Amino acid sequence: MSGANATATRRHELSTREPDVAHHAIAEAYAEHRPRFAGSRRDFRFLLRTVQAGPLGLDRIVHSMDAQARTGPYPDFMTVHVLRGRFRFRDGDEELLAPAGTVARYPTRPSVLGWTDVVGTMIRLPHAQVATVAAARTGIPERDFRFLGLAPVSAGMARGWARLSVFLHRTGDDGLDQPLVRASLIGLVATTALAVFPNTTMTAAYVPQPRQVASAVVRRAQAYLHERAAEPITVPQVATACGVGPRGLQAAFQRHVGQSPLAYLRRVRLDRAHRDLLAAEPGGADTVARIALRWGWASPGRFAAAYRETYGRSPGETLRE
Template sequence: MTDHTPVRRTELSTRDPDVARTAIAEACGEHRPHFRGGRREFRFAMRIVQAGPLALYRAAHSMDAWVESGPYPDFMAAHVVRGRFRFVEGDDELLVPAGGVGRYPSRRSVLHWTDVIGTTVRLPMEQVARIAQRRVETPPRDFRFLGLAPVSPAMAHAWAHLSTFLTRMAATPDNGLDQPLVRASLTDLVATTALAVFPNTTMTAAYVPEPRRVAPSVVRRAQAYLEEHAAEPVTVAQVAAACGVGPRGLQAAFQRHLGYSPLTYLRQVRIARAHRDLAAADPATGETVAGIARRWGWTSPGRFAAAYRETYGSRPSETLRK
């Protein structure tokens, strides 16, 4: 189902610790943090952007604080820009300094922070489990994260980079978050990156046998499905279910018969639709290259322009002017 819910934005700036305490409780769960420090120097600011299932929290908090919190049913990960976080979940403890990242515990835990500026990305766990199922074809109910810290410094940097990108995008006017394809693409990006960065059951899954061979006729049916649903957020699992095969079998069949994946084919269809819209658009009505690119799932006009030049040998702006 295509997600057309409007983007919700909430901003708060206050020097009153009680107002901040209430705002944190409403945003992050039914708990009330305890603050330490002078009220006179207190500063708190928070911006929340909710785009469908994906939420981004940006907060600055001048006091030291601690809170008994959780359990968090959603996936939540923090990128600390200034100050530090400390998560304590049973015997598992994680200190996140400035520049570091960490996952919020799934169980009831204690969270400390010190004069912090940070970004938290939040996504329903079922969204992450759905992406995990594509990897190992195990039921989503069996999926879980296994640790709070990233698997390596390189993966921690990858999450920090993603968090920074999302923060800048959310602060940009006309960022495309209201477009279903852009929203779905970002949701999948966050889930896929989370699976690579934080320890989880997909990293310890048993050997998965090779998928059974799929006939060329199934590939043609999958192509027709992708063309019909190109304007909607589409996953390989959805296409495979519509064609009566498994996701890995469909992926293998596309590679065998066409030399590329189902999502690469979908990308080709969408850039062809964008080309059609550019050719039919009237710039005098306010149509722009960036707007058409977002309509067909590109969050970056630069990447869209590069893909368009590779396909059509010209800039999208040239097609729009013609």
């Protein structure tokens, strides 16, 4: 399911009362499995709602029966936020019980999965996408990156991931269809995953310091960000265009600009949104929400807060004037 259309958001929903139909759908969507059921088939209810926005997948699943299944490997990064019932994962020597309100990462190896009358939401992202972000942030080669555990590193981190899951599943079609918003959300998921779930970036014994990058390279990167502000941009792309490594570029931005390249890019896009608000006709097709989405802001509230902090007024006041 990770090879999705790069522009359009795809949605699919299956609702059935037939357990065999349900588990064929699960196998097709995720991995082969051999389930055993407990409970009444007569009252069985299953719902699988999937959203594929480029490489980012968001799912909601409802399964009313108790079941246990041996599953095949699911090679990519996938988590569940349990809203009702509970999941149980057994991956080699590791066993994790995930009751309602908790989050867990799906095993990437063949494993045993059990669930009891569950409602849950899933987040999916290709492993390579997370490995690229890990390499850019830490310098660890992408081929050496992997996740190490199923549970978050702390209760606080688990709550943060649950809030992210709620936010992503509330993001509407308009947001996911906007290239800048989609790229921002993909980066947010990958970056947050590195902080929440145990992985090799947390256990590396030594990460070499990035080499010094001249201020002229930073100016070249700033020009690149201004020129490409309307396009989805990643730090590795900017670094490649400037002939340096991602970590070196980030360190140079902190040293010469006082912020990261992506923070600088957010300010550039905020300035573009300000320009569009000034140019828009009050009551016309351009609304504050539409302009915010155009420039990569999935949350109108966060856009309004950043705008007020920068310009001393709300975006709605600028638009009305």
